[in-house]
Amino acid sequence: MLFAAFNSLQAQQRFPKPEFKTEYTQPSPTTPEPRGVGMEFVDVALLILVMSLTAWFAIKKRSRKGILWLTVFSAVYFGFYRNGCICSVGSIQNVALALADPKYVISLYALLFFLLPLVFSLFFGRVFCGAACPLGALQDLLIFKPITIAPWLRKTLGVLPYVYLGLSVLFAVTGTEFIICRYDPFIGIYRMNGPYLMILLGIAFLLMGLFIARPYCRFLCPYGALLNITSRFSRRHLSVYPTKCIECKLCTTACPFEAIDFPDSEKERPDPKKSTRRFLLFLILIPVLMAAGGWIGSKSHVFLSKANQTVYTAELLISHPELRKDPLNLDIQTFLASGKSLETLTEEASAIRDKFYVGSWILGAFLGLVIGFMAFNQLIFRRKNEYQANRGTCYSCARCLDYCPVE
């Protein structure tokens, strides 16, 4: 007994507490358990269920009603109940960080949330977007009077998701920040709680969503950029008509997202020689665009690296040494009191900035590639005979299915 007490005293290095002469029992600090441990497994199961049902409703049953109810369910369960976190959109950052940092522990559920929608999209199209994604669900339910956007504007703004994807991966990999999480407009609304800036952002997006259908999904969502690519290779996909198109154009009125392709007319088809020439032109243009993009990216790496705390603080201390005396600047004061030298901080900042250099090159080249491909898609002719859902941008919401008169 005594030996154990002696040992524990030595081990804890705790200064003896007062000896109370009266009857006094000392309370102990409490450690409340987190809520919802083990719910992640249910979340993944429900995700699979919702996506499977969406695929079934869109492709087999052809029912908009089913998808509508699934959308409501997602908004309620994944949105309001699970507060929209962890979501597939943000999981990109977790996966990117896990690849870059061997010490980072990624949760299996984050990994599954990243993989499953992509795998489903390779077989059934963007069923995740259709009814499972809580961000999409909220926007989809609040479409009021969607306007059409001119194709040139739509295509130009279509670069933004790739820019956002590239930036969020860059910032995640360098350990700077999870910008998707920070600027997620809808999580404040789902939590019904949050800093006012976050809530304002959410309300602004929802107001936009009244008139532009799914603004975040169409023009910002980085995961949507990935799904856009994978969905083009899907095995099965929602088909507007069950047997044959009669070109009544009712589906195009139904689709608020302008995701239905028009058939081309005889006049638009160019001669094969011109097509081949254009094709070869792009074969050369794309690497040039990538190199140019990469070069621009590398030039902006200093600017981008300033988003990183370590880099910014190091720069601040070097260029404004008088701030060391500022007693109100908590970050600088804490840094100075921590005993870490400015040299160490500068070394760390340089290492991060080097990562940004490489990252910005890749980002720029990636964006060059994306722009090249988009131009390619625009100018290279593809024969289209019928009205059909665009594989890349159709969310499988099934609105068009109700309108199509063909049985």
Added chain:
Amino acid sequence: MNRKVIISILILLALGIIFLVVLDIRKNRTDARPDNPYALGLEEFATVDSALVKYREVLDLELNETEKRGIAFGMEKIWLIGDDYLQVISTEGEQLMKRELPGSPTCITIYQSDIYIGFTNLIRVYDYEGNQKSSWASAGDSAIFTSLAVRDSFLYAADAGKRRVLKYRTDGTLLAAFDGKREPDALHGFIIPSPYFDLAIAPDGELWVVNPGNLALENYTPEGRLRGYWNKTGADINGFSGCCGPAQIAILPDGSFVTAEKGLVRIKVHRASGELESVVAPPQLFANGTHAPDLAVGSRGEIYALDFDRKMIRIFERKKP
């Protein structure tokens, strides 16, 4: 609603979103963050009327990186204990000797040419060359010696662990222990919330013990009876700040006390009756979160402060009037 109106609303919203995002980015720059609305305002106590500061810092002796535990002055040299060694340096900072010690020392005092070093719960005596002369019996497992003082053939050890002062003869025999209770039926004597429990013997032979929980300096007879005391509570310059203090003391040749406090770190001189005589080092001289420096007094009345965080000995001398 016609299309034009909708488009203008949308453009406004888009601009609004961009504005909000840029605002958020700018607001979180390291140099643009808001101040702490819950800051504990110690600034008003940090500045001291310069007329009260009658000492100036004359020299700083930089020490090497290993951790120091205590300082004492004896035989015109500075004696330091580290985590497992005894070090002697001259008053100019030159290292004269370094000897390894068997264990972790916690306190040191020098009387005539004997060095008394406390190792948590036992005391060892060394000669001026660092050779061990004797090792005394342990005072028990929960004893923690934080301060020693020797006069004639008696040694007083402050035991913070058992909240008492032990009286030894200099041959190692334990003579008595007293716990500072004011009345025999009082519940507690020395109130020691944290391991800062200091004592010192004045030039006139009187034993003074700090009672940290009462922020008092208490004068005891050699039999352990309380003869008198004074206390000063408060964060203003006249008092001792916080819940326990002063953390360290030393006594000047004229009998006044040099005190060092923790929390609001400052070194002051109080007369033997308790009034503030002067300020040696105001809080501005110390970084935030510094521990209370250990004190030693030299033969000319100069004050040696062992600054644990900056790892230096700061020497203060009285300003010429």
Added chain:
Amino acid sequence: MNRKIFLTQSGRWVLLGGLAYLTGHIFFKRKVSASGKYVWQIDPFKCSQCGRCATQCVRDLSAVKCVHAYSLCGYCDLCGGYFKPNTLSLNTGAENQLCPTGALTRKFVEEPFFEYTIDEELCNGCGKCVKGCTSFGNGSLHLQIRHDLCQNCNECSIARLCPSDAITRVPIETAYQIKGDFINPALIKPKG
């Protein structure tokens, strides 16, 4: 349209292969946690009491609360974490208290000891009492994230701005770092 189907199919297999490689790489070359969660934790020894725990949490009333390690407390009459630095009288008057919400309560035990407890429903995690206790006292008051309140965001808004990087992701088994429960060599060393 055989060519189109062929291209689509091969593209699909390439993408599936890519995803499989990615997953395999993460599974075998990186750390994946399947058992239990990862939660955010404040290291009380790194905390500098900057006040951002109260202002930055996405919840209205922060999930960070002050916790009292009673075994480290000195039970002082003049508590450095309870009273303002220069109070005139040591009583429970609101004008004497540091705590902006009155969450820290004082109760007499025996002369001269007082017990200090935190009412978690009032505490906003500002750390003012922690600062007072750490500077003047034993540092028994410290801030901790209460996991029954914490939303466990993918990126903690407070962690982003913590000046001393005190908030990190830890396995749920070690969710709390309450002082006094574990060994910290820098805890309290007697200095003579």
